[in-house]
Amino acid sequence: MLKTLGAAIGAALIVGAETQAFAAGAISGAGATFPAPVYNKWAEAYKAQTQTTLNYQAIGSGGGIKQIEANTVDFGATDKPLNLQDQQTNGLVMFPTVVGGIVPVMNLPGFKPGQIKLTGPQLADIYRGAIKKWDDPLLAKTNPGVKLPNLPITVVHRSDGSGTTFLFTSFLSLQAEHWKSEVGANDSVQWPVGLGGKGNDGVAAFVKQTPGAIGYVEYIFAAQNSMTYALMQDKAGQFIAPTAASFKAAAANAKWTTAPGFYLLLLDQPGANAWPITGATFILMHAKQADAAKGEEVLKFFDWAYKNGDADADKLFYVPLPANVKDMIRKSWSKIVGPDGKPVYK
Amino acid sequence: MSDAALPSAGPPARRAKPRGSLIGQVFEGLCFGAATLLLASLGGIIVSLLIGGWPAISKFGIGFLFSSTWNPVTDVYGAAGPIVGTLITAALALIMALPIAGGVAFFLTELCPAPLRRPIGTAVELLAGIPSIVYGMWGLFVFAPLFARWIQLPLMAAAKPGSILEALTTGIPNGSGILPASIILAIMILPFMAATLRELLLTVPAAVRESAYGLGATTAEVVLSVTLPYVRQGAIGAVMLGLGRALGETMAVTFIIGNSHAFPKSLFDSGSTIASTIANEFTEATSPIHTAALISLGLVLFLITFVVLGLARLMLRQQGAKL
Numbered sequence: 001m002l003k004t005l006g007a008a009i010g011a012a013l014i015v016g017a018e019t020q021a022f023a024a025g026a027i028s029g030a031g032a033t034f035p036a037p038v039y040n041k042w043a044e045a046y047k048a049q050t051q052t053t054l055n056y057q058a059i060g061s062g063g064g065i066k067q068i069e070a071n072t073v074d075f076g077a078t079d080k081p082l083n084l085q086d087q088q089t090n091g092l093v094m095f096p097t098v099v100g101g102i103v104p105v106m107n108l109p110g111f112k113p114g115q116i117k118l119t120g121p122q123l124a125d126i127y128r129g130a131i132k133k134w135d136d137p138l139l140a141k142t143n144p145g146v147k148l149p150n151l152p153i154t155v156v157h158r159s160d161g162s163g164t165t166f167l168f169t170s171f172l173s174l175q176a177e178h179w180k181s182e183v184g185a186n187d188s189v190q191w192p193v194g195l196g197g198k199g200n201d202g203v204a205a206f207v208k209q210t211p212g213a214i215g216y217v218e219y220i221f222a223a224q225n226s227m228t229y230a231l232m233q234d235k236a237g238q239f240i241a242p243t244a245a246s247f248k249a250a251a252a253n254a255k256w257t258t259a260p261g262f263y264l265l266l267l268d269q270p271g272a273n274a275w276p277i278t279g280a281t282f283i284l285m286h287a288k289q290a291d292a293a294k295g296e297e298v299l300k301f302f303d304w305a306y307k308n309g310d311a312d313a314d315k316l317f318y319v320p321l322p323a324n325v326k327d328m329i330r331k332s333w334s335k336i337v338g339p340d341g342k343p344v345y346k
Numbered sequence: 347m348s349d350a351a352l353p354s355a356g357p358p359a360r361r362a363k364p365r366g367s368l369i370g371q372v373f374e375g376l377c378f379g380a381a382t383l384l385l386a387s388l389g390g391i392i393v394s395l396l397i398g399g400w401p402a403i404s405k406f407g408i409g410f411l412f413s414s415t416w417n418p419v420t421d422v423y424g425a426a427g428p429i430v431g432t433l434i435t436a437a438l439a440l441i442m443a444l445p446i447a448g449g450v451a452f453f454l455t456e457l458c459p460a461p462l463r464r465p466i467g468t469a470v471e472l473l474a475g476i477p478s479i480v481y482g483m484w485g486l487f488v489f490a491p492l493f494a495r496w497i498q499l500p501l502m503a504a505a506k507p508g509s510i511l512e513a514l515t516t517g518i519p520n521g522s523g524i525l526p527a528s529i530i531l532a533i534m535i536l537p538f539m540a541a542t543l544r545e546l547l548l549t550v551p552a553a554v555r556e557s558a559y560g561l562g563a564t565t566a567e568v569v570l571s572v573t574l575p576y577v578r579q580g581a582i583g584a585v586m587l588g589l590g591r592a593l594g595e596t597m598a599v600t601f602i603i604g605n606s607h608a609f610p611k612s613l614f615d616s617g618s619t620i621a622s623t624i625a626n627e628f629t630e631a632t633s634p635i636h637t638a639a640l641i642s643l644g645l646v647l648f649l650i651t652f653v654v655l656g657l658a659r660l661m662l663r664q665q666g667a668k669l
Contacts, residue, residue: 059629060630154520159605162630187418187630190418195523195604198601202601
């Protein structure tokens, strides 16, 4: 009996060792759910070309940060960027991959997408419960000639901790002093009013089912569900629509050169047609790689994705980074070194 | 001939041990191990919840249970909202599900025509096998709009200003909140309770039931004064099983309860439960105190379940004394 048990354990060990050896041509990552579709799409195409497998677990940005700090994955992914100081204390290097936009969506019977114009401070007032009805004089001011309905506003937010909420509340903090001091920005906050839906689809469902509701979702959800979105006021004072072009404009005008450690929220960027609630999603890697070959594998994958992945990103409603930013990122990879102190990416 | 049954060779000392002794010992060892493992993991869970939640417990103290502030930005946490939400939804679910579960079980054992018994019984058991996320999605996309249109809006329209009904029915008319979440929970725990109750009722000896019928009792009388008292103890266990599931149910509730950490003020107000709060926030909780607060919530749920089970035991004991 004991012998059989021993044999079984022995066999299990051998099998384990074999899977370990087989996994040598594989890289692993974990983190944000927002970019997971495009990372998986890239991984599929990359595997077909190079035989290298990418195993990406979409466990959420917070989980991604924890996993890379614990060194259980080759890279972490997060929608909530770490500032340079946090990166350095944990010995991490961060760089962006793709850009996405967040869109306020509404349920106003009879209204078409883009018929309502909103400013950042108005959005903050709605979300803190100061503007309670759609025919509020404050809203009428930016919507001359539009007959706003006498409907109560139902505020819908994300119930789960999310990089989307972080970006959205960061935008509200930037636009309104009261939001900054009373609520603040985080991946989950104490919402003054409203109800919470789980995930983008939960928010979209509540908005669709509640006349007078307003919510915020990633662009892909607004586009695929053809929801009524609002035009937002950009930095120049123009009211613009959420489109791939306006997210691209926000990413192109961003001052990546002066952002230490690529810590940058693409909120309220200057320049024509730059969507004000835009953000990048990021990759975290250890600055000092224990295994230089593994570190190189990871960077090779992202280099490949920057070169060949733009079409896939477009198809999935993400916005690829501008070429000059990609060059800056490749240069920044010199900070990622192997045990010998030499950069792993050549 | 009798020698043939014994091991043919071997000293008498061996003979004292019967042939199956090794198997017997292994069996005893495995059973003991299984029981110990269960206790050890139970203890391990309590200890790890205590350790994991300690930063929050030591920071907020007993006030953690009574404050309804839940602010991840300033890292101040209080569990009162989720605790109240958990208790209310579980209690409402139980109140709604228990009579129906009892009705299903009595129908299946007493009234149902024999050919229909199996299909209906299987259907009830199948309901129990549906994953809770399916109930959640169904609740959000199918049930909520219908509920809003046919129940919530008429109720809100019927409420006179200033009446109790108005206080109970204020809220957002989209079919989300405490009551819809409780109804979904009731549907979820119903098959468990109905299936267990049916099994219990089947254990009533046919002789007992038939003698009652023989005395001229109606079906209702048989159920109320013969079979129900016979299975009372087990029935409380079935109810507790349902309540336990209602207390800990996560995904289905998360979809429809509205997820607000404040105290729910009416039946249609948004609320949250302990399990839904943990499910919502655990993956993205980056600050240590946030994680600790969520783990403490888990500990609170554990204690609530413990108290509920303890109360059930107490009720059983008292009833046992009465009998």
